[in-house]
Amino acid sequence: MAKYILGIQSYANHDTGACIIKFGNNIKPELVAISEERLIRKKYPYTFPLHSILYCMKHFKIKKFKNIDLIVSDWIREKKWHRSGPSYNYQEFDYIKEKLDIKKTKLIQINHHLAHAASTFYSSEFKSSAILIVDGNGSDVETNSYFLGYGKKIKLLKNYKYHGLGAAYGAVTKQILNLGTGGEGKTMGLAPYGRFNKKIKINYENKNIKTDFKNFMLRMPNSDVLNHIHPNYRANTIRQKVKKAEKSNIMNRLYRDWAFMIQNITEKTMRHLGNDIYKITKSKNICLAGGVALNSVANEKLFSKSKFKDIFIFPACADAGIPYGLALWGYYNYFKQSKKIKFDNAYTGINYKEIEIKKVIKLSGLKYKKINDKEIANLISNGKVIGFFNGKSEYGPRALGNRSILADPRRKYMRDYINKHIKHREFFRPFAPAILEEKSNDYFKIKKSPFMLRVAKCKYKNKIPSAMHIDNTARVQTVNKKQNPRFYSILKNFNLITGIPVVLNTSFNDAGEPLIETPTDAIISALRTNLDYLILGNNSIQLNLIAKITKKKLLSKLLNIREKKIYRDSKLSIKLLTKSYSKIEKKKKILEGNKKAVKRVLKDPILRMKNYFKKLKKNSKLFIIGTNDHTRTLIKIFKKDLSKFKSIKYFELKNNDIYQNKKKIKIFDKLNSIKYNKNNNYFISTFQYSEEIKYHFSKKRINAFNAYDNCSRSIIDYAFIKKYNNKFKMYQKII
Ligand SMILES: [Fe+2]
Structure with missing residues (x-):
């Protein structure tokens, strides 16, 4: 069974x-x-x-x-x-x-991170491999993990938490470049337009598995129940104040340079991690996953500067x-x-039968005719822009020839034309070349890149100008017959006609829209854009002949049908999947659940601190080690609780948690002046640097009390929220 x-x-x-x-x-x-x-x-x-x-x-x-x-x-x-x-x-x-x-x-x-590791290692053909995962944050706020895969086993070797590369790249993308959630690819596209800029300081430290951005940004978690309740409770994670870019000024030198700088650091960091995991595993192979592995430019740097002989990157390497x-x-x-x-390929979706496709076309009332691969190649070579729907959809963000917009890469204007008139997106966004695998080495220094996750310099930049980036690199997709016979055949035919084995390939969707999935999505997206032709399976629809008003009417009809179907499917799925689902109960649970979450995030650390102070004997000695601003907040909140101790010694770190100005704590000493004694009580008084202090003490084999766990917010946040409620965006006024 x-x-x-x-x-x-x-x-x-x-x-x-x-x-x-x-x-x-x-x-x-x-x-x-x-x-x-x-x-x-x-x-x-x-x-x-x-x-x-x-x-x-x-x-x-x-x-x-x-x-x-x-x-x-x-x-x-x-x-x-x-x-x-x-x-x-x-x-x-x-x-x-x-x-x-x-x-x-x-x-x-x-x-x-283990799920990321499984996605990439089990999809590779390697019997054993080093596995590197780098993303925003994992189960226990990990940002980097090293695994070793062998046979069917995946073993965790090491991980690093809190101040990671993925979060830093995301923060620059969202908080400085203003390119939104998932805008990291745009930052990567913008980077080659910038250059090294001394004024931009992104402090970081790469050491073994550590990629520490603590001096550049605040640590996680900072995306939690609080900022869902009110946006002002979301901390500005970047420590320096930089005015957010806007659509109109994103091409200003400063923002281009920010993109360049974070991309540059990402490349260096990924190279560092590649070398480090090699030192530990000595494996011939490396598998990558995690959101940062979508950074094809950094992947290339990692691989080319390492001792690995082969690399595999899973196409849906992000979440x-x-x-x-x-x-x-x-x-x-x-x-x-x-x-x-x-x-064998990234097409994990379902197949749409010819009969279903025809049904949708007929419903739309559009004229169609049969088309073969040679005719499709011909249209492309004549400068037509094609929406191509073929077989099962791709997994991951890249269209790999089944839900693609295809065009002639030889025409220089094509890039700006598609960005502006078809995909309605930023002009600096590049397009990728899909190339016959056997010809890849003729054009690029790359043999195989089936999932468009590797980047190479083009040997003939004038031959395929619209599928190149400004720096003459390209995110290549190599295509072989086994992987996608139809797409391969189109490329082959295009090569026969033009002598160029490359077609410009970009995802079939409009700006802000997900990749299309169904034939109906294909028609809707095609009507919204200025495509010349839509190919649905073996059928071709010439779009540039349809009048604007007809397009508009049809679009509204199809959108309506689709919306209703989505609604029906939601209901059907809830019925199929759940038992005793109730809207009233849901509402109640949301209220209760959020209360619990706020307690867990904000109030529990305070309670744990209170209990700790309570537990200690009166007149005992207390050593408080942490940052100036955190300790000052601590003293304010726990004035009464702290008064019971015979003596309190304060040890202060060089940096503050958040505030720039240092104010004096009555008596304070440097961390290295602590005289350790197992019988003393050591209290960690920092949120941003708590992991480091914990590590410092564990090396001395001494227990130090830390009130924070993987979902806590700092007591500075607690004090801020208490004082200002939701009046100011967190830390904006005071840094
Ligand atoms: Fe992830």
């Missing part, structure tokens, strides 16, 4: 989705995976993957949710299913999780790939399956 494993994330993530694996005796294992944003047509949804699960279940004809044999999920902050993210606000996501109609025994949770990694982990580790699930 067939068994089914479902992989889903445990918290409201911007990249939610689902993956189901079907397997069993004498059954060839098969999987389907999809991101929620594609199905609900909204980027960064933060909602429970109702539609993705339904999509996968429909594909395998799974009638009841109970028929799923195992759910594998990650954990965030705490290893428990209900309220797995205590520092996050309670949303419908959490309520649906509670109401899922499945036995708890069918549920397992693994570390977030979109987590459901897939989770399901695979369950397959190999929980069910201990030995049959390898091969990852």
Whole structure:
């Protein structure tokens, strides 16, 4: 009998989705995976993957949710299913999780970085490999993890927490360049327009697995229940004050240079991490995942300057790939399956039959005719811009020839034209070349890059100007026959016609819209953009002949149909997946859940401190080690509790947690002047540097009290919120 494993994330993530694996005796294992944003047509949804699960279940004809044999999920902050993210606000996501109609025994949770590691290592062809994960933050606020993969096993070697590269890159993207959630790719595109700028100081330290940005930004977690309740409770993570860019001035020297500087540091840091994990593993191979692995330029630097012989980067290496990694982990580790699930291509979506495609075209009333690959290549060579819908959709953010906009890379104007008139996006965004794999070495110093995650300099920049970046590099996609026979055939035909084995390939979507998934999405997106032709399977629709008014009417009709279907599917999925779902109960639970989360984040550290002081004997000696501003806040809050001690010694770190001005604490000493004694009471009085102080004491084999855990906010935040409530954006006025 067939068994089914479902992989889903445990918290409201911007990249939610689902993956189901079907397997069993004498059954060839098969999987389907999809991101929620594609199905609900909204980027960064933060909602429970109702539609993705339904999509996968429909594909395998799974009638009841109970028929799923195992759910594998990650954990965030705490290893428990209900309220797995205590520092996050309670949303419908959490309520649906509670109401899922499945036995708890069918549920397992693994570390977030382990899921990333599983996604990349199990998809590679390596028997053993070093695995490097770098992202915003993992289960226990890890930012970098080293794993070793061998056979079916994945072993954690080391990790680093708190001040990571992913968070720093994200902070520059959002807080300085103003390019929004998921805008990191835009920063990467902008970087080559900038140059080294002495005035921009991004302090960081790379040492072993540590990539420490503590002097540049505040540590995590800073995205939690508080800023969901009010945006003013979200701390400005970057320590220096830089005026945010706007659309109109993003090309100012300063902002271009910021993009350049953070990109430059990212490349150096990834190179450093590559060399460091090599030193530890001495592996021939490296697998990458985590959001930072989308930085194809940095990947290239890492690989080219390392001793690794081969590299594999999973196409959905950011959190979109987590459901897939989770399901695979369950397959190999929980069910201990030995049959390898091969990852020959990135097309993990479902197939749309010709009959379904025709039905949609007919419903739209658009004229269509049959088209073959040679004719498609011909259209492209004649300068036509094509929306191309073919077979199963791609996993991850890159369109790899099944949901792509294709154009002639020889035409220089094409880049600006597509950016401006078709995709309605920033002019500095580059396009990628898709090239016949066997010809790749002729154009680029790269043999294989099937998922567009590697970058190379082009040997003939004048031959394919619109598929190059300003610095003559390109994010290459190599295509072979096995991987995608149809796309390969189009490239082959284009080469026969033009002598160029390259086609410009960019994702089939409008600005701010997720990649298209269904034939209806393809028509809607095509009507919104200025595409010349839309190819749906083997059918061609000439769009430039349709009158504007007809387009407008049809667009509104199709949008209406789609919206209704999304609504119906939400209802259907809730019915199928949950038991005793109630809107009233949901509302109540959201209120209660958020109260609990605020307590956990803000009040619990204070309580723990209070209990600690209470527990100590009257007249005992207390050593407070920390930063000036944190300790001053501590003294203010605990004036009464501290008065019971016979003596308090203060030891002060060089830096402050947040405030720039240092005010004197009555008596203070330097950290290295502490005379250690196991019988003394050591209290860590810093949030930003608590990990380092903890490490300092653990080296001396002395216990020091730390009130913070992986979801706490600092007592400085507590004091700030108490004093200002939500009047000011956190720290804006006082840094
Ligand atoms: Fe991640």
